[in-house]
Amino acid sequence: MNTIFEDSVPGRGAHIVEGDPEAVGKTIPESLRRSAPADLPQCSELDVVRHFTRLSRRNFSVDANFYPLGSCTMKYNPKFAEHVASLPGFLGLHPHLAELPGFGAWVQGALSCLFDTERYLCEITGMDAFTLQPMAGANGEFTGVSLMAAYHRSLGRRRTIMLIPDSAHGTNPASAALAGFDVLDVPSEGGLVDPEAVARILSERGEDVAGLMMTCPNTLGLMETHLPAIVEELRKADALLYYDGANMNAILGKMRVGDAGFDVVHLNLHKTFGTPHGGGGPGSGPVGVTARLAPLLPGPRVVKGNDGVYALEEIPGSIGPVAPFHGSFGVILKALAYIMRLGGEGLVRVAEYATLNANYLKKRLETVLDVPYGDLCAHEFVASAPEGLHALDIAKALLDRGIHAPTIYFPLIVKECLMAEPTETESKQTLDEYVDALADIVDRAGKDPAFLPAAPTTLPVSRPDETTAARHLRLTLDMA
Amino acid sequence: MPFIPHTPEEVREMLAVVKVRAIGDLFAPIPEALRAKPLDLPQGMTEDAVCARFEELAAPPGRLTSFLGAGYYAHVIPKAVDALAGRSEFVTSYTPYQAECSQGTLQAIFEYQTAVCRLFGMDCANASVYDGGTALFEAAMMALRATRRSRIIVDECVNPQWRRMLATYTAGLDVELRTVPHAQGRCDVNALAEVIDEKCAAVLVQQPTFFGTIEDYEALFAKAHDKGALGVVSVYPVLQAVLKTPGETGADIAVAEGQSLGLPLSFGGPYLGIMTCRKALVRQLPGRIVGRTEDREGRPAYVLTLQAREQHIRRAKATSNICSNQALCALRALIHLSLLGPKGLAAAAARSMELARSVAEWATALPGVKRHNDAPFGNEVALKFPIPARTVVEMAAAHGVVPGYPVGDRYPGLEDVLLVACTEANTDKDVERLVRTLANILGGRS
Structure with a gap:
């Protein structure tokens, strides 16, 4: 199938935005202007519609296919949630409006959605506070482990090691490393995290261990039945316990991670709460913490005054923002709608x-x-x-x-x-x-x-040559 | 039960196969002490009731005429972008690991990579990251890895929120961020050039700056190269239709917040982090990258490539922890660029700039209003008022006008400066309304 660039015809266009590009010459000196127009597609609207409609038919999707993808929770994405997130009143809302004096009335609805989502996620997980800023699961992991580092720093100590079970997603060690931790593998015993192995590491390196990142049930689909013993070992070393929410779908309403002794949790709204994966994003990865870590959360947070008015409030001891505003607002809306539809x-x-x-x-x-x-x-x-x-x-x-x-x-x-x-x-x-x-x-x-x-023999292409793809890189049409 | 298809008969059959009496028995492995009490959440609602509730929350209290930008802009979005990017074959698909059943998403990302490289005049792009702020951070990380140095020099005219994010993301790393102050709302190119030395990994600048000014970075990037450092620029994609490209300027890495390419403002997200670089740096790129190859029959085929850099293979040694890209947002940007084409995008840029020039002319005719500096500017202009900019904003609210962004919130000392942004979605009437409102506010005070 042709690329959109190969379908392009010089001089053709969809004429959606009209104007005189030459007008720029009046204000910008030539030395600051580009030498030639960008070689973008020149297509009619129908050309573009046909191209992308045809492309869409070269995809599997949950709406057409069963996706038994482990740890990805490819559930059906309800259509009413898409409707909610596409309401013009939300789509057109400029995020800076929330900071401007005099415009509070325009952002009350949006802020109340953020406030309610935080509240509901707290109840679902048993945590005390949430940030909705992280823009995907991995971004949530980074935020979570950064909070763990900041917690230890706030107590005047530097803890450099993050414990991670050998069954963990690769993202866990990558996130811990990105936040500056050294990663130490914890071997599994019978598919479960072995509390004795944790105890052994803590007895040797306890003063350096910031915490343990767990997925529960783990990636083998097994409940970590030794959890209480593991929590006890970590508490003795004043190390923290992190919950990777990849598998949250398994325990919704059955076990609350806050009650179970976890200190930090990230959720994947695009897994557990039915928002679509979009072919690889956008997602949303809110992070919840217990009260002792709450003062460190990324700010600002949404607060509700006694008069019922919602406002933004900075968090003085915060680790700083991880997103430009409030995270993937459009995704958060879908998850909130899903929670309201289903109820407890x-x-x-x-x-x-x-x-x-x-x-x-x-x-x-x-x-x-x-x-x-x-x-x-x-x-x-x-x-x-x-x-x-x-x-x-x-x-x-x-x-x-x-x-x-x-x-x-x-x-x-x-x-x-x-x-x-x-x-x-x-x-x-x-x-x-x-x-x-x-x-x-x-x-x-x-x-x-x-x-x-x-196999496969019935799809638009058979198995691609991945070795050649990596050796002779062709990442754009212009790369030889 | 919403979204659960099981009939009672099926549940009985399934339980018989599993050999348990009730569904609750499946949760026996959860230690008893850890089992949850019923969740204290509101009762479930009908679809209709949920939608009605959100329609109420989304309804604005009135009409606004807005000149608010500060990094995020309300450009015209063709309706075909929504129609095409809203196709559920794109929306409900997964990350394209299984290439044979994901050629739609993969080819679209390849085309996106081609489009943004051509727009920026760069060689390579990844499949995107979360937003403009994380793109800037990942660019800094690329420079740190490529140079094995630990100092990043940042211009204070780079979006202040992205600079704060940069600080959050590098807090646990051995990285020194050195910020060079702005010079009256302009990039102090000479001061930046002066502090680049052999310890510096990269210099980070923005085009146009946060204050809307257009700067010449060619000499700065040449100086960076002299010292073995990289030149990194964050650009405004719409204006790239007319401005000198990062490639022409000598940048090694060019990133952008891609929101202005067909993404709604949506109260802060989801957005799009565009990342492009010179070919020599391609293996430092984080996250997903799509490459073109052939299938067994020699047909063009697209795959995720260079996966050996990534977290699911390298774990703690990966170039980044990112697992996803903003696939659907990148798709929107590509469709947007395809519909506008080179002429439409340049027209959008030119019209936005023309309106901003008109705002500047009219506003500076008002008593006490001046431009903050005399630099060339794009679609956003910094105006200095005789009263605090926050006061201007608050008073304009009563007129249903958002006159701009008061920069004093992020730049102490500039409390009288308002950043006014225009796009082609604004009309001449909007500009008249703004100027009338400002005249009213200033006249009322004198």
Whole structure:
């Protein structure tokens, strides 16, 4: 398929904005002007509409395909939430308006949405305060670990080590490193964080350890049942416990991380609270903390006066802003609408049916794949490709059947890993189809060794040559 | 149950397969002491009721004529941008790890990378980061890694909020940020050049500056190169249709807040961090990058490339922790650029600048109003008032006019300076209304 640049015809245009570009010459000296016009597409409106409509048809999407992507929570994204975030009164609102005297009335609605979202997230997680600034999960992680560093600094000590289980997402160590920490791996025991291993590290390096980053249930889909013992060890060393919210969908209304002893949590609104992934963003990664860390949160925060009027208030001891304003406001609106639609009972049902779906799928797949861990799983589980087959090949064969691949080769500690998270919005029929598809793929692979390596064969392209892509970089049309 | 399809019969069948009696039994692994009480949240609402509530909250109390910018601008957004970027094949897809079923998103990002490189006159781009502030931070990190130095020199005319973010993001790192003061709302290019030495990794400037002035950075970047440092500039993408490109100026890294390319203001986000650089720095780029290659049949195919830099492979040694890009926002920017084309974007820039010039002319005819300096400016002009700018803003509110941004909030000493921004979405009538309002405010006081 052509690029939009190849469809361009010199002199053509959509004529949406008219004006005289030469007028610039009156104010800007030639030495500050560009020498030639930017070589952007020159297309009619219909050219552009056809091009991007055709491009859209070269994509899988939740609206058309099942995405059993482990740790990604690819649930259905309700349409009413899109409506809410596209209300013109919100879209046209300039963020600086909230700082200007005399314009309070124009921002009351928007500020109340931020205020309510913070309040609801506090109740859902059991934390005392939230910042909505982080613009994605990884951005939330960075904010969270920065808060941990600032907490120790506020007590006049420098703690340089962050503990991270070997089953953790790669983002955890990357975020900790970006905030200046040295990362120390904590080995798993039977798929769980081993409290004795934590105790051992703390007894040796306790004075240097800022905290531990945990995902719970973890990336193997297992509840960290030793959590109370781990919390106790960390408390003794005055180290903090961080909750990676990637798997929050599993425990909504079932366990509150604040009650369980976590000090910092980041949530992914684009996972747990039904906002769309957008092909890789925008997301939103709010961070919650307990009272002792609240004075360090990025500011300003939204406060509600006794007169019911919302306003912004700086936080004097803050680590500073991590976003230009209040984070991904448009995404936050969708999540708030989702929470209001479901209410407390609806959120608990999310965790219940996500967990039911995962356990049903796991049981049914035990005859098809190697399912190594545990009896019951949480909202996701890991499996290994049958002996002699590769997870990547199975993933590609699933694409041919209109099913997005599960997460593959993660967690790193599982061989030929296929990690599936069906979410609560998928029906039993869809799960059964997935099992049948996998069973058929494994069966055909056994009969025909050429079948799997050839997949996919029904999509716009077959497997791209990734080695050439990295060796002979072509990141734009103009790179030779 | 909203968004849960299970019938009671299906639940029974599924529980039988799992071999538990009730759904609650699936949560047995949660230690008893940690189980939650019922959440204290309002009862669920119907879709209709939720929408009605938000429609009420979004409804503005009146009409505003706005000249507020300060880094974020209300340009015209073609309706086709919403229609196309709103297609659920784009909206509800995942990060394009599985290339074969993500060619739509991947090709769009490749085209976006091409478009922003051509607009900025640079060689390479990544698939975008969160916003203009994080783009500036990631550019600083690229320079620190590339030069193995630890000092970053920042012009005080760079957006003050982005400078604050830079401080937050580098607080835990061995980085020295040195800010060079502005000279009456202009970039002090000579003072910046003077402090660049062999310890400096990069010099960070903005075009136009936060105050709207257009500066010549060519000599500054040449000095940086002499000392082995990099030149980093944050630009305003719409004005790049007419202004000398970062590439022509000698910048090594050019970043931008991409909001002005088809993204609504939306009270602060989501926005778009554009990142481009010279080819020599490509392996220092953070986050997602799309490359063009071929599939087994030799057809053009697009993939995420250079993944060995990224967190899911390198973990603690990754170039950044970023996992996503602002894919949908980058798509909007690309569609916007495709609809406007080179002429439309230049027309938007020219019209915005023309209106700002008109504001400056009319306003400086009012008693006591002067331009803050005489530098060339783009679509935003700094005006000095005989009364505090916050007072001007507060009094204009009563007239339904947002006259601009009072810079004294972020620049102590400049409490009498108001930053007035125009876009092609403003009309001549809007400008008349602004000038009338200002005349009214100033006349009423004298």
